[in-house]
Amino acid sequence: MTASLFGMAAPVLSQIASIAIIAALYPLFRRVPRRWGRAIVLGSLFGVGAIAGMLMPVEIDPGFVFDLRAVPLGVAGFFGGPIVGLVASAIAGAFRLWLGGGGAPTGIVMVFVAFLCGLSARLWIPERQALRYLNLIVLGAALAGTSILGLWVLLPSMIMANFMTFYLPMIAGTLIGTTLLGGLLLHEEDRIAALVALRRALRKKHKLQKALSIERGIVRTLFEGWPEFIYLKDPDGRFLAANAAMAAHLGRTHPDDLIGHGDDEFLKPDDAALFRSIEREVMEKGEGIVGYLEHFMTPSGRECWVSSTKLPSYDDEGRLIGVLGIGRDVTPEIQVQHELEAAKTKAEEANRVKAAFLANMSHELRTPLNAVIGFSDLMQQAVVGPLTTKQREYIADINGAGRALLNMVENLLRFSTLEAGRFPIHEDWIDAVEVIRDVGRLVRPAVEKGGIDYSESLGRDLPLLYADRLALVHMVQNLLVNAVKFTAAGGSVRVEASIVDGAFRIAVADTGIGISEEALAEVMEPFAQGDDWLNKRHEGVGLGLAITLSLAKLHDARLVLESRQGEGTTASLHFPPDRVGQTSLVRTG
Numbered sequence: 395m396t397a398s399l400f401g402m403a404a405p406v407l408s409q410i411a412s413i414a415i416i417a418a419l420y421p422l423f424r425r426v427p428r429r430w431g432r433a434i435v436l437g438s439l440f441g442v443g444a445i446a447g448m449l450m451p452v453e454i455d456p457g458f459v460f461d462l463r464a465v466p467l468g469v470a471g472f473f474g475g476p477i478v479g480l481v482a483s484a485i486a487g488a489f490r491l492w493l494g495g496g497g498a499p500t501g502i503v504m505v506f507v508a509f510l511c512g513l514s515a516r517l518w519i520p521e522r523q524a525l526r527y528l529n530l531i532v533l534g535a536a537l538a539g540t541s542i543l544g545l546w547v548l549l550p551s552m553i554m555a556n557f558m559t560f561y562l563p564m565i566a567g568t569l570i571g572t573t574l575l576g577g578l579l580l581h582e583e584d585r586i587a588a589l590v591a592l593r594r595a596l597r598k599k600h601k602l603q604k605a606l607s608i609e610r611g612i613v614r615t616l617f618e619g620w621p622e623f624i625y626l627k628d629p630d631g632r633f634l635a636a637n638a639a640m641a642a643h644l645g646r647t648h649p650d651d652l653i654g655h656g657d658d659e660f661l662k663p664d665d666a667a668l669f670r671s672i673e674r675e676v677m678e679k680g681e682g683i684v685g686y687l688e689h690f691m692t693p694s695g696r697e698c699w700v701s702s703t704k705l706p707s708y709d710d711e712g713r714l715i716g717v718l719g720i721g722r723d724v725t726p727e728i729q730v731q732h733e734l735e736a737a738k739t740k741a742e743e744a745n746r747v748k749a750a751f752l753a754n755m756s757h758e759l760r761t762p763l764n765a766v767i768g769f770s771d772l773m774q775q776a777v778v779g780p781l782t783t784k785q786r787e788y789i790a791d792i793n794g795a796g797r798a799l800l801n802m803v804e805n806l807l808r809f810s811t812l813e814a815g816r817f818p819i820h821e822d823w824i825d826a827v828e829v830i831r832d833v834g835r836l837v838r839p840a841v842e843k844g845g846i847d848y849s850e851s852l853g854r855d856l857p858l859l860y861a862d863r864l865a866l867v868h869m870v871q872n873l874l875v876n877a878v879k880f881t882a883a884g885g886s887v888r889v890e891a892s893i894v895d896g897a898f899r900i901a902v903a904d905t906g907i908g909i910s911e912e913a914l915a916e917v918m919e920p921f922a923q924g925d926d927w928l929n930k931r932h933e934g935v936g937l938g939l940a941i942t943l944s945l946a947k948l949h950d951a952r953l954v955l956e957s958r959q960g961e962g963t964t965a966s967l968h969f970p971p972d973r974v975g976q977t978s979l980v981r982t983g
Contacts, residue, residue, distance in 0.1 A: 412446035417578035437481020440470035471512025534572030845883035857975035881906035896971035
């Protein structure tokens with residue numbers, strides 16, 4: 395009996411040794427880099443393991459032997475997949491075919507059945523580690539069951555006669571072998587997975603450390619080289635960090651000179667207390683303030699304005715560190731702003747003085763001019779006695795010159811009033827067509843004297859216009875006077891009124907000398923008359939268009955000039971739709 399047990403022990407130990415060899419070599423072969431090469435090498439390992447099992451079978455009774463070839467073949471399909479399993483099965487099947495004998499066909503079939511059983515288990519359980527050792531027990535039972543089923547199909551009488559003496563030990567051996575080999579490989583897979591995870595974690599850590607180092611370098615470069623002030627203070631107002639610009643601003647040569655110190659050691663007490671209160675408010679509310687203006691005296695005694703931003707700063711765990719501050723010295727900009735404001739005030743004062751002077755001068759000139767015009771009118775009517783023809787010509791010249799001068803004085807007075815913003819506006823719904831006709835009658839003598847063809851195109855059903863009547867009279871009169879003034883004898887002047895895109899349009903077109911493109915942009919400026927040579931041939935001070943433009947702006951209207959030199963000019967007023975009446979008037983004249 396002892397000899398029989400000893401004789402059985404050697405093959406059993408050899409089967410266990412083959413499993414141990416596979417488990418020992420698996421990690422080494424698992425490291426083959428290329429996928430196909432690794433599959434072939436692992437398949438060869440499992441195939442040789444199956445051959446080792448076939449070379450040292452276990453004899454249970456005389457004539458009845460079994461081996462654990464199914465174990466490495468099933469585990470190959472389960473752990474390695476189809477390629478590894480096929481390679482292992484091909485090697486084991488080829489060896490079984492080489493051995494020959496009457497059981498060769500059955501043995502070859504069982505080789506591939508074991509591989510297919512392991513592969514089926516792999517496909518059925520995608521995550522082989524989900525149930526771990528329970529899966530291996532199920533795989534071992536499946537391998538044993540398929541082996542018995544295959545033998546039963548091929549040799550049914552043998553199964554029934556030797557079930558207890560042969561097949562129960564084979565089932566036990568297959569279960570134990572599968573669990574043992576699979577457990578060792580599973581442990582190795584866990585170790586490899588842990589190493590891979592560790593390698594990935596280390597690689598990721600290295601990348602993060604490198605990225606963090608780069609970011610720190612960028613931040614350090616920006617912090618140290620940024621021309622604006624950057625600093626970090628703790629909750630007590632002491633500097634934790636500062637850049638060179640901040641140190642220089644506070645009169646120190648190096649940022650380290652600020653660390654651990656507060657504003658009260660560098661600035662006046664009032665300024666330091668104000669900054670401290672603002673920083674407390676930022677920390678208490680947890681909200682930053684952006685771009686507010688700080689005004690204080692630097693340690694060197696220079697008056698300084700700083701555009702400052704202060705933000706609460708926290709660590710990674712959300713604990714308050716202090717206040718992060720960024721500041722920019724805007725003293726030059728503030729000084730320029732103050733200078734501009736002073737210059738503006740000075741200009742406004744000069745403009746006020748000029749307007750007052752023009753108003754006073756205009757009032758002073760109007761009195762004698764009215765006397766000159768009035769007495770010349772009386773003399774023209776021969777109230778003081780009969781006049782000779784020559785006297786009548788002289789008096790007509792005196793009267794005309796006086797009226798022209800009075801018109802210029804009134805324009806100066808009107809312009810100064812507009813510039814000062816004191817021109818009275820009394821708006822109401824008025825009949826613009828009636829205003830145009832009245833103004834046309836006023837300029838008709840000049841039209842007839844100049845030999846100019848004058849015409850009007852005014853719709854009979856135009857609506858009312860919301861405007862100041864006197865202002866509209868001035869605007870239309872200025873445009874007509876300019877058109878007549880710059881149109882030679884034989885030319886024409888035409889006035890039109892219409893609704894265009896909802897706007898009320900009043901246009902004065904002439905066939906006069908026109909305006910060059912260069913002068914068109916400047917002609918509406920005060921005291922401008924277009925080209926210089928015009929100033930020597932036509933009377934006036936060049937305020938007509940400037941006054942018209944100012945009056946148009948008071949009505950939210952636009953003044954548009956269209957002109958070509960030598961062909962004529964069209965000046966048009968465009969009043970917005972909200973100033974146009976909803977209903978049309980029916981006129982008979």
